[in-house]
Amino acid sequence: MKTTITLVVSTFISFSSLAQSELKNTIxxxxxxxxxxxxxxxxxxxxxxxxxxxxxxxxxxSQLSFANAQRYNSVNDLALVTNPYTISYLQSSSKKLNTGLLVGIYKRKSHFWGISASAGIVISSQFRYGGYMINPDKNPPVGLEYIPNPPYFQRYLSLGFGAGIEYRYTISKHFKLGLEAAYQEYHLDTEARINFGVYYSL
Incomplete structure (x- = not known):
């Protein structure tokens, strides 16, 4: 009986030690x-x-990223004396599901540096309102030398490719703080980002 109890306790301790030493998953x-x-x-x-x-x-x-950005041009940005259509609005957004690899290039005590490469599916969209274009008529009426751009919306589903460099700082056995600089290219657009993150290993 004592032998059985000793064996069970030893096995439990061994598995506990193994579980504590191998934190393979990180969110x-x-x-x-x-x-x-x-x-x-x-x-x-x-x-x-x-x-x-x-x-x-x-x-x-594996990462799921949501990005959104806007640009607004005011009269002061694009002012032309004879052009009343100088205010415009442009919005770009994307949803990305990427999978790839993170390769460690430096690790010492609490510090980790790595490079990442990934590929995935991107849903990107762009909306524009306002702005102007030159009137295509050769002799436009006075005051109509410029005409407003028609608003448009477009959406694409495409493949994308990304790369980045990541830094992690270990603050405890399970928690890390991170800094990431990444670049992604896909159909008709590119993105660059700088992120701050929190990571938990288990």
């Missing part, structure tokens, strides 16, 4: 600043993330 939540296109459309993003450690240096990574 994270990050958010920050987003730039669309050439960087003239500025906004924000929100990115939940899941990671599964495959080897000591390589982790599988």
């Amino acid at each position: 994270g939540l990050s958010g920050g600043f987003t730039l669309f296109g050439t960087g003239d459309i500025k906004g924000y993003n929100f990115t939940p993330k899941y990671e599964r450690q495959l080897t000591k240096r390589i982790a599988f990574q």
Whole structure:
């Protein structure tokens, strides 16, 4: 009986130690600043993330990102003496589901640096209202040298590819703080983001 109890206790301790030493799964939540296109459309993003450690240096990574940005041009930005249509509004947004790998390139004590590469599905949209274009008539009436752009909305479903560099700082056995700079390219647009995040390993 004593032998059985000893065996059960030893097995429990062994599994407990193993579970505590191998924290292979990480969930994270990050958010920050987003730039669309050439960087003239500025906004924000929100990115939940899941990671599964495959080897000591390589982790599988999956993330779902939501980004939204706007640009507003006022009369002062585009003012032309004979053009009344100088106010415009442009909005870009995206929803991305990416999977890829995070590869550790430096790890020392509480500090970790890694690079990531991923691919996935992107739903992107753009809405524009206002702005102007030159009247296509060769001899337009006075005051109609410029005419307003018609509003438009477009949406695309496409494949996207991304890359980034990540930094993690360990504050306890389970919790980490992170900083990420990433870039993504997809149909007719690009995104760059800088995120701050919190990560929990289990």
